[in-house]
Amino acid sequence: MARKTELPSAYYGEPRKFDPTFRGPVQNRSCTDVVCCVIFIVAILGYIALGTVAWIHGDPRKVVYPTDSHGQFCGQQGAPNANKAILFYFNILQCANPAVLINLQCPTTQLCVSKCPDRFATYQDMQYSYRYNNKDYWEYYKQFCKPGFDNPKKPFSEVLKDEDCPSMIVPSRPFLQRCFPDFITRNGILTVANQTNFKDGAGKTRSVDDLRDAAKAPSSSTRDNWTDVSGGIAGLLGAKEVGIKIFEDYASSWYWILIGLVITMVVSLLFILLLRFTAGVLLWLVIFGVIAAVGYGIWHCYWEFSSLRQKPDADVAASDLGFHTDFRVYLQLSQTWLVFMISLSVLEAIILVILIFLRTRIRIAIALLKEGSRAIGYIMSTLFYPVITFFLLTVCIAYWAVTAVFLASSGDAVYKVMSTEPKCMYANQTCDPETFSQTNISKVCPSSQCTFAFYGGESLYHRHLLVLQLGNLLLFLWLANFTIALGQFTLAGAFASYYWTLRKPDDIPGCPLFASFSRAIRYHTGSLAFGSLILAVVQTFRIVLEYLDHKLKGAHNAFARFIISCLKCCFWCLEHFIKFMNRNAYIMIAIYGKNFCTSAKDALFLLMRNVVRVAVLDKVTDFLLFLGKLLISGSVGVLAFFFFTRQIPVIQEEVPSLNYYWVPLLTVIFGSYLVAHGFFNVYAMCVDTLFVCFCEDLERNDGSSSRPYYMSPGLHKILHKGEQGAKLCAAS
Secondary structure, X not given: OHHHHHXXXXXXXXXXXXXXXXXXXXXXXXXXXXXXXXXXXXXXXXXXXXXXXXXXXXXXXHHHOOEOOOOOEOOOOOOOOOOOXXXXXXXXXXXXXXXXXXXXXXXXXXXXXXXXXXXXXXXXXXXXXXXXOOHHHHHHHHHHOOOOOOOXXXXXXXXXXXXXXXXXXXXXEEEOOEEEEOEEEEOOEEEEOOEOEEEEOOOOEEEHHHHHHHHOOOOOOOHHHHHHHHHXXXXXXXHHHHHXXXXXXXXXXXXXXXXXXXXXXXXXXXXXXHHHHHHHHXXXXXHHHHHHHHHHHHHHHHHHHHHHHOOHHHOOOHXXXXXXXXXXXXXXXXXXXXXXXXXXXXXHHHHHXXXXXXXHHHHHHHHHHHHHHHHHHHOHHHHHHHHHHHHHHHHHHHHHHHHHXXXXXXXXXXXXXXXXXXXXXXXXXXXXXXXXXXXXXXXXXXOOEEEEEEEEOOOHHHHOHHHHHXXXXXXXXXXXXXXXXXXXHXXXXXXXXXXXXXXXXXXXXXXXXXXXXXXXXXXXXXHHHHHHHHHHHHHHHHXXXXXXXXXXXXXXXXXXXXXXXXXXXXXXHHHHHHHHHHHHHHHHHHHHOOOHHHHHHHHHHHHXXXXXXXXXXXXXXXXXXXHHHHHHHHHHHHHHHHHHOOOOHXXXXXXXXXXXXXXHHHHHHHHHHHHHHHHHHHHHHXXXXXXXXXXXHHHHOOOOOOOOOOOOHXXXXXXXXXXXXXXXXXXX
16 A cells, blocks of 8 residues: 555655645745746737738728629718619529539629619510600619610610620619518419519519519520529528528517526526535435436427327428428427437436436535535625626627728729639639620630629738738637636635635635736736647637638548548647646646646646546536536526417517517527526636645645644535545545
């Protein structure tokens, strides 16, 4: 046994020795990792300079306002199209081609207009009416032709070739400052403005069949061509229609969504406060409550499956139905409930297996959670610190997004050849719109257009734009990780002040959270920046690998894709390991005030001397806290379901009218989980800090009157006194 006890000292450092002057977080500190602190400050100044450069070269109008085929803004004051704020596409049907959408450009002329067309019209009908002195038809039609074009007698073929006017105009509605045809598919029938019949430019009644004929290309003569085009545009505009309805649902239910999130906040706060007094009972109730809830879900799914299996029309595969925005359609299928039942059964089995094999360690985890609830109860301000972290992260995200947008919108207008022909050899090549008609491109690829693509250029600044975007990403990740590290350090220092106090709560220092935050900013900015930089570099590599993997998806090089997948897996593991080590290193810095490398080494050795900690703390407590988050978000989700489906009689009249009730419902569930996650993150940091302090307490002290334990009697009793406690926190 003696040899076994010497191994930890030889390989994992010397255990902490008794120090009668040690009283928790060291007060006499010096600045750590000063060089990294200086680099961090310089990086922040450089980030400000990068944002300034992006602001100077970028143009927010390029993001806010749509741009026509000549790169001119629609609706911008002082521009030629100041009174024309909406973008009109000559042939929106060409935008439905999936090959075109990959380039995010439509190979058709785009024009700024003051309003979208509200009637159906074709150029040939206009010419026919013009011959019989119907000038009003032309006055309406020329609003959507190129500025300066005033020759209604020009042959139709030449008009199409020169892109002077659109071949047809359909009733449209503005969406995101762009005219989209008012097409809607109802019961498999394509309608325009919710009607199968509509007025044309001359006031005549037309049908969708007329629109079908007008939409055909001059060389097309089969209905299949129309079917392909109409199917693509119907799908595109159907998605647009769903987006509008979702936006309307958010506009009418945002108030109730906020109420749901406030309820989650209150419930999470009450849950943590109740843990202080009834941690054991409450956590076991949570465990058995989740088991019972999942069990009831399995029974209900089986009951629904058995009932629907007797109906012949319910035995249909979900894939045969396609996509429906009304999810109630899928609930009428027996296959849906079978999938639900199998999924819940697997989840129930996993939970039961975990409980059976970790039942002893769950008691230890509950003791830690109970002690953590006491610590939070004495330092209630820690529960609201995530608001500061959230605010700082919001600032970081906003600055990164604005800088990225301004970088992307810098430079001059670049035009590229856009063609619907898949074999056009000039596709995506740069071009000059002024001389495009005189080149050989329009002859080789008749359907091609020289269309505005993006803003850029050939200057040194624009050639290094990708590098600037990567720098923007790296600095953003650095600042975001620093913000999270600052929160972890601050909470760890506050909870360590609680633990290393013999008489709790009488001797807890005043304002421990503010004191810990002040120590972090004054002495350890460099250390926090050091750990954050390491993590940011790894995360940047992961994002670059994801980008490369996306680019290689269509490649046939299986070896390259295999290497990328292996690297992604390795960097994923490395990121999570660094997060784990940083978290414990910050705890050691908060207690002892040493630099990052020394604290990381001490944390690693402490963990290796306490290997069981990984099973006890990082797995079991995380599992229990996950069940708590699941219970809270699930309960609020059930309440929201009954509310938005008008199943609560008392407040039925208050429920807003919704297109899809699942839009606010899913938002409430996801938002509730995030809110609960914010509260329970404080709890998890508290338990982490207390466990590290507990293991050091066992190494420093022996429980005698001269070397008393700092842990509470209840925690000491459950975590086993003497030899049993040593076995828990000492490597075998």
